[in-house]
Structure formats: structure tokens, C-alpha cells
Amino acid sequence: MVDMDKIVVGIIGMGDMGKMYARRISAAGWSVNACDKPEKYEALTQEFANNSSIRLYADGRLVSRSSDVILYSVEAEAIAHIVSLYGPSTKQGAIVGGQTSCKEIEIDAFRKHLPEDVQIVSCHSLHGPKIDPKGQPLVLIRERASDESFALVEKVLSCFGSKHVYLTAQEHDRITADTQAVTHAAFLSMGTAWHANNQFPWEMNRYVGGIENVKCNIMLRIYSNKWHVYAGLAILNQWAKKQIRQYAESVTELFKLMLGGHREELEKRIRTAGEAVFGTVGNQRELLLRDDVLDRYSLGNVPKKRTRNNHLSLLAMVDCWWKLGIVPYDHMICSTPPFRLWLGVTEYLFRKPQLLDEIIDTAIEDNTFRSDDLEFTFAARVGSAAVVLSLGAFHKS
Ligand SMILES: NC(=O)C1=CN([C@@H]2O[C@H](COP(=O)(O)OP(=O)(O)OC[C@H]3O[C@@H](n4cnc5c(N)ncnc54)[C@H](OP(=O)(O)O)[C@@H]3O)[C@@H](O)[C@H]2O)C=CC1
Numbered sequence: 001m002v003d004m005d006k007i008v009v010g011i012i013g014m015g016d017m018g019k020m021y022a023r024r025i026s027a028a029g030w031s032v033n034a035c036d037k038p039e040k041y042e043a044l045t046q047e048f049a050n051n052s053s054i055r056l057y058a059d060g061r062l063v064s065r066s067s068d069v070i071l072y073s074v075e076a077e078a079i080a081h082i083v084s085l086y087g088p089s090t091k092q093g094a095i096v097g098g099q100t101s102c103k104e105i106e107i108d109a110f111r112k113h114l115p116e117d118v119q120i121v122s123c124h125s126l127h128g129p130k131i132d133p134k135g136q137p138l139v140l141i142r143e144r145a146s147d148e149s150f151a152l153v154e155k156v157l158s159c160f161g162s163k164h165v166y167l168t169a170q171e172h173d174r175i176t177a178d179t180q181a182v183t184h185a186a187f188l189s190m191g192t193a194w195h196a197n198n199q200f201p202w203e204m205n206r207y208v209g210g211i212e213n214v215k216c217n218i219m220l221r222i223y224s225n226k227w228h229v230y231a232g233l234a235i236l237n238q239w240a241k242k243q244i245r246q247y248a249e250s251v252t253e254l255f256k257l258m259l260g261g262h263r264e265e266l267e268k269r270i271r272t273a274g275e276a277v278f279g280t281v282g283n284q285r286e287l288l289l290r291d292d293v294l295d296r297y298s299l300g301n302v303p304k305k306r307t308r309n310n311h312l313s314l315l316a317m318v319d320c321w322w323k324l325g326i327v328p329y330d331h332m333i334c335s336t337p338p339f340r341l342w343l344g345v346t347e348y349l350f351r352k353p354q355l356l357d358e359i360i361d362t363a364i365e366d367n368t369f370r371s372d373d374l375e376f377t378f379a380a381r382v383g384s385a386a387v388v389l390s391l392g393a394f395h396k397s
């Protein structure tokens with residue numbers, strides 16, 4: 001029988017997520033041992049001087065030796081190396097998990113470097129460190145653990161109030177490739193395109209208001225996060241390559257149809273994709289996003305008259321889901337806030353027949369967005385090529 005009062009939670013990696021975990025878990029009454037790299041020991045000790053439930057150590061070996069439930073909250077690309085350093089020192093019978101976004105490589109590292117008596121239960125909070133975890137999905141992966149140990153991890157993490165989702169490492173990686181990887185690829189391409197055209201989109205009338213707000217805000221949010229979070233997901237998740245490549249292909253093919261003025265072919269393709277992805281939703285279910293919400297977070301003054309856009313990035317998203325047989329609603333259980341917003345705006349566009357008609361007309365007749373779309377297409381292609389090359393290099397090494 002586990003004595004709950006004596007359980008110590010260890011956190012290796014006190015970056016944004018590690019600190020959030022340490023603060024919330026200690027606030028829930030658990031003792032926490034934590035560390036980052038040795039050179040950050042002094043600064044962390046000062047930062048947490050007022051929190052007597054968090055004990056800082058100089059390195060992960062000391063945390064591993066003295067903790068019962070240990071979470072690695074480090075860069076995904078470094079997990080194998082870091083577990084190889086501290087894993088062998090893990091306390092006998094302890095339970096180990098991690099917070100990286102790529103579970104197959106993380107679990108491989110645990111299986112390789114942890115002693116056999118150590119149990120493995122991993123997790124992934126599907127939101128950033130500044131978001132209230134209440135109600136957000138928290139994936140739990142029971143890789144090798146007794147019922148009692150699994151229950152203990154769930155009890156510790158229950159302080160977040162998140163929605164627990166039970167998956168295997170492979171199921172997790174396949175779903176996050178469908179949702180996160182391709183969502184990030186789209187927003188990173190938008191940012192690259194705006195940069196290539198020397199534009200701050202929030203300063204331009206045509207990018208203010210409605211769906212354009214979502215594009216600008218989420219693009220900024222993705223660019224303001226740490227680069228390794230998104231690069232890790234795209235490069236280290238073996239399933240992400242296919243999605244990102246298909247997205248780039250969908251962007252390119254749709255853009256060519258627009259440029260060539262092939263209305264019939266374009267319309268047929270868009271409507272077939274829309275029917276495959278949204279056809280079963282039915283009009284009775286409410287839209288995920290409402291107009292007043294779309295306009296609320298404007299970065300500029302919303303113009304009286306909206307500029308028509310062909311929304312290439314969104315059309316390509318639906319085309320990509322259709323080509324890969326992905327039903328995005330099936331992945332809501334394991335979705336991040338940017339994915340839900342992204343699905344919300346694509347759904348908005350496809351379930352408003354007049355808007356979709358207007359988009360198809362714009363795609364063929366209106367040249368306003370052509371140079372932006374050209375840069376967006378380049379960006380999607382270059383991004384996809386980079387992921388394919390780096391993924392190859394990573395998995396060979
Ligand atoms: N940020 C987010 O929105 C989310 C992130 N994640 C995942 O969680 C993990 C942590 O992310 P996040 O907190 O944002 O990233 P951070 O970069 O803020 O945190 C990682 C921390 O681990 C430290 N670290 C590196 N090597 C060691 C080591 N040998 N021993 C101890 N600490 C070490 C890093 O130091 P240094 O910076 O010097 O390398 C850094 O402080 C990542 O795998 C990320 O993909 C999951 C969900 C959401």
C-alpha cells in the first residue's frame with residue numbers, strides 16, 4: 001500500500017511546462033523535487049525560494065534517485081540523451097513519464113535506459129503553459145505499470161482538472177500528426193509568406209476581421225512559442241511527414257487550378273473534399289465558432305467592408321484531410337486550442353454555402369491575394385521539404 005504522504009514527484013526540466021507542472025502539483029499538496037541543467041540551479045533556487053514544497057536539485061540524477069513519480073519535461077530531440085544520463089539512477093520501483101509531444105521516441109528512450117523494475121506512465125498536456133489546464137485534454141499512456149501505480153499517476157495529475165484521454169504511444173503520435181503537425185505547418189507557412197512580402201497582416205485591411213483574425217492571432221501565437229516545440233513535433237513524429245507533405249501538395253494543386261482559371265475542376269474538388277469532411281456533421285449541429293467571437297480579437301480596426309479572400313490555406317486543409325481520409329472531429333478528444341480554432345474556421349467556411357460560393361468565385365476571378373498565395377505555396381513546399389529531409393536524417397542517426 002502506497003503511503004500518499006511520502007510520495008515525492010520529480011520534475012526534470014524546469015522550462016515553461018516543467019515550472020507549470022511543479023507549481024500546480026506542489027499547490028495540490030505533493031512534495032516536488034525538481035531540476036534543470038546544473039547551471040540554472042542557483043537561479044531556480046532563488047525563483048522558488050518562497051515555495052517550501054519544491055526542492056531544487058543540481059541535476060536529474062539527484063532528482064531520479066529521490067523521487068517516486070518522475071516526469072521529464074525537456075526538449076523532444078534531447079529526450080533520449082537526457083534519459084540515458086539520469087534514467088539508470090531512477091529510484092527502485094519508481095514510475096517515470098515525460099511531457100514531450102512525441103511519445104514513440106520518448107517511450108523508446110525509457111525502455112532502453114530505465115532499469116526493469118521502473119514503471120512507465122507517460123503524459124502529454126495538450127495546451128501551452130499559460131493556459132488553464134482545467135477541461136483541456138491530458139493524454140495518459142500506460143506503457144508498463146501496475147494498476148496501483150497508474151492510479152497514483154492519475155491522482156497526482158488530477159490537480160490539473162484536465163480531461164484524461166487514454167492512448168498508446170502510437171495512437172497518440174498518429175493523432176497529433178493529423179492535428180498538431182499539419183496545423184502548425186499551415187500557420188508557419190502563413191508567417192513565412194507575410195514575411196516574404198514584407199507585410200504585417202494586422203496593418204492591412206484585408207487581413208483584419210472574421211476568419212483573418214484567427215489566422216493572424218494563431219500565427220503569432222505559434223511563432224511566439226519555443227521553436228523546438230513545433231520542430232520537435234514535425235521532425236520527430238514519424239507520422240507527421242505524410243500529413244505535412246500532403247498539405248503542401250494540396251496547396252500547390254489548388255493554387256494551380258486557381259491560376260489556370262479551371263473553375264469546374266476547382267469547384268468539384270473543393271465540394272467533394274468538403275462533403276467528405278463535413279458531410280456527416282449535419283446542419284443541425286451548431287458551428288464551433290460564431291461571428292461575434294471571430295471579430296472580438298481583432299488586431300486592427302475591422303473595416304466596414306470585408307475584402308473577399310479565396311482562403312487557399314483553409315481550402316487546402318480540407319483537401320488534405322479528404323486525401324488522407326482524416327475526419328478531424330474524431331480527433332477532438334486529443335486536440336489543442338489552435339487545432340480547435342483551425343477546425344472552427346474551416347468548418348465556418350464550408351458550412352456557410354454563400355461564403356463557399358463566394359470563395360470559389362474569388363479564387364477564379366480575383367487577383368488581390370495572388371502574390372500572398374504564391375509566397376504561401378512556396379512556404380508550404382519548403383517547409384514540407386525541410387521536414388522530410390530532417391526526419392530522414394533524424395531516424396537514420
Ligand atoms: N510549450 C508548450 O506549449 C508545450 C510543450 N510540450 C513539450 O514539453 C516539453 C517541455 O517544453 P517547454 O517547457 O515548453 O520547453 P522549455 O524549453 O521551456 O523547457 C525544457 C527545459 O529542459 C531543460 N533541459 C535541457 N536539458 C536538460 C537536462 N539535461 N537536465 C535538465 N533540464 C534540461 C531546458 O534547458 P535549455 O533551455 O538550456 O536547453 C529547458 O529549460 C517539450 O518536449 C515540449 O515539446 C508539451 C505540451 C505543450
Ligand SMILES: O=C(O)C(=O)Cc1ccc(O)cc1
Pocket residue numbers: 100101125126127128221222225229336337338
Ligand atoms: O496552445 C498552443 O499554442 C499549443 O498548441 C501548445 C502546444 C504545443 C505543443 C504541444 O505538444 C501541445 C500544445
